Amino acid sequence: MGIKINVERTSAPKEKPEISQLGFGKFFTDHMFIMDYDSGEGWHHPRIVPYQQILMDPAAKVFHYGQTVFEGMKAYKTPDGRILMFRPYKNLQRLNRSNTRLSIPSLDEGLVMEALKQLIKVDEDWIPSELGTSLYIRPFVIATQATLGVSPSEKYHFMIILSPVGSYYEEGINPVSIYVESEYVRAVTGGVGNAKTGGNYAAGLKAQQEATEKGYSQVLWLDGVHRKYIEEVGSMNVFFKIGNKVVTPALNGSILEGVTRDSVIRVLRHWNIEVEEKTISIDELVAAYRSGTLEEAFGTGTAAVISPIGELNWQGDKLSLNGGRTGPLASKVYDFLTGVQRGTVEDPFGWIEKV
Amino acid sequence: MGIKINVERTSAPKEKPEISQLGFGKFFTDHMFIMDYDSGEGWHHPRIVPYQQILMDPAAKVFHYGQTVFEGMKAYKTPDGRILMFRPYKNLQRLNRSNTRLSIPSLDEGLVMEALKQLIKVDEDWIPSELGTSLYIRPFVIATQATLGVSPSEKYHFMIILSPVGSYYEEGINPVSIYVESEYVRAVTGGVGNAKTGGNYAAGLKAQQEATEKGYSQVLWLDGVHRKYIEEVGSMNVFFKIGNKVVTPALNGSILEGVTRDSVIRVLRHWNIEVEEKTISIDELVAAYRSGTLEEAFGTGTAAVISPIGELNWQGDKLSLNGGRTGPLASKVYDFLTGVQRGTVEDPFGWIEKV
Ligand SMILES: Cc1ncc(COP(=O)(O)O)c(C=O)c1O
Numbered sequence A, B: 001m002g003i004k005i006n007v008e009r010t011s012a013p014k015e016k017p018e019i020s021q022l023g024f025g026k027f028f029t030d031h032m033f034i035m036d037y038d039s040g041e042g043w044h045h046p047r048i049v050p051y052q053q054i055l056m057d058p059a060a061k062v063f064h065y066g067q068t069v070f071e072g073m074k075a076y077k078t079p080d081g082r083i084l085m086f087r088p089y090k091n092l093q094r095l096n097r098s099n100t101r102l103s104i105p106s107l108d109e110g111l112v113m114e115a116l117k118q119l120i121k122v123d124e125d126w127i128p129s130e131l132g133t134s135l136y137i138r139p140f141v142i143a144t145q146a147t148l149g150v151s152p153s154e155k156y157h158f159m160i161i162l163s164p165v166g167s168y169y170e171e172g173i174n175p176v177s178i179y180v181e182s183e184y185v186r187a188v189t190g191g192v193g194n195a196k197t198g199g200n201y202a203a204g205l206k207a208q209q210e211a212t213e214k215g216y217s218q219v220l221w222l223d224g225v226h227r228k229y230i231e232e233v234g235s236m237n238v239f240f241k242i243g244n245k246v247v248t249p250a251l252n253g254s255i256l257e258g259v260t261r262d263s264v265i266r267v268l269r270h271w272n273i274e275v276e277e278k279t280i281s282i283d284e285l286v287a288a289y290r291s292g293t294l295e296e297a298f299g300t301g302t303a304a305v306i307s308p309i310g311e312l313n314w315q316g317d318k319l320s321l322n323g324g325r326t327g328p329l330a331s332k333v334y335d336f337l338t339g340v341q342r343g344t345v346e347d348p349f350g351w352i353e354k355v
């Protein structure tokens, strides 16, 4: 690549956690990548350094005006010791789309890919290899200029941190109960819902918290305009099997264009299963449930890959899906995708990137 | 109060900037206030320390999920040397409303008021006294827990930083040109538009940037549902004088409940001018303009106090208001409010708080 990334290795490696303790995003590896932006100079000084706290001015714009974007992706260690990533370029392209929406200067995707690979290699020993585990990769940009005017920052940090994560499912893929949210709204067309930026997640915290208190693990978001069209489930895209067809909300500007979503659509079509991206109302969904054609529902995202929905609570009505058990389609897609990701199932799409 | 706030004074005071250099939010005083939150322990360790960079874990939730709120208020030095604040309790109440919306633990308003006063006194020499200048006060909360799960943080910093600011208007109050935004949306009912949180400002950056490129200083936001009702102007509330009546958008959940907005409404009513808080469509506004009854428009907010609108660009149509000059009502309200704030006009409402 010809890009020089300076590497400073830690002199005090941390102790690695037990696999059983991992959870999600709780432990971080020994190193991180960091690069700076200054207007005039552009992105500069790419470097790998020991994982450490960073010094921030209290007036940094990210603290006040939320000018930040991030990505989430994973690396897997195969049974024979190779390190694989899943469609990383899709994430880097989305990162730059998020940057554009948030008035953040674009990143060189080639450089970021190179940084990712080098960082993963430096912390290779941190990648767990047990079934279901992986190395979660969090690239992100924060605005660091220390002035309070409401305008795009003239300084940024781009960073990548790595976290070994445990299996999302303790004992095999398992369905969750979902609360259909009718009070709070996550995002609206014309806003930033299709960018991976902090504000969308901040806006969802309260609904998530109230759903948890009611015993539900996530909310199903409805659109902010009509308050009746399905958007996403928690931080996942969502799919429904209705009769012989699979439907998922169309990309309308307010939902995130998930990499897993795109992969699921392509896998299903590869299997000759009809998939439609369309506007889906909650009424249509309930009608399908009542008529017995709503067979399965599942969320899709990097963290869980596939998250089957066992129950939907819509204004107090509890709709039990596939008897509250994981459906056959969700299982099949899950097995295929996780197999490709771990290198145990052939990859017909060229999705795997070796590190 | 009985609250012990530890004070560590700087041993290296900074040089103070020239009044002409001040601008907005570019310089910070010698000290800052900081207090920590840990679940279990609550808010603790309130302290005034030298203004300094803070150490943050790269995984801190504020960087990823935008869990942050802030306030903006001012202190003024009167010609006879007193220090006055304007309705600070309103800001502290709003800060706690924002906290609730963002799943951040509430702050003790009495303690925060005490912290504000002590901090301002420590940095008293930094308050400029020239006409139009003031000390801008920025209280804010940031989520500091270093884990990547999307859930409310278990650790926070609450901080107050102070910035001496110059006159918003170089030579007396002056009208701005405003672009009516029809593509981007700032906030929607059910979202976080009525909370003072970073994500709302991040969502507005791109529209603001494009308006600036077209030669406009701010955008007028329309609602995200119908895309036709007036919401706010940039980071200000907005008022229109139509015939003998003044109208301003009603508090609908997606606009901020401005302290200046409330003050303007009360002042106008005190002067027996009719004020109506209602839903105002852009069509209604344009119709009033065409019939010659739209006499004045102005934004209201802590930074500018009153910002008259000289021109509105609605889909290419340029509506010139009051001949592009500051209207008599905007002038009168501006003179009254800034006079009360600086202690040169009697305060009939009990809005002034001495430090
Ligand atoms: C809001 C939101 N929707 C959907 C997704 C799924 O996207 P992906 O499949 O790229 O992980 C994510 C990220 O995980 C997300 O944060």
Ligand SMILES: Cc1ncc(COP(=O)(O)O)c(C=O)c1O
Pocket (backbone or CB within 6 Å): B072, B232, B234, B235, B236, B237, B256, B257, B258, B259, B260, B261, B300, B301, B302, B303
């Ligand atoms: C979005 C927004 N609207 C309105 C206002 C005006 O509020 P206040 O008068 O309390 O400053 C502000 C803050 O200045 C704001 O950020």
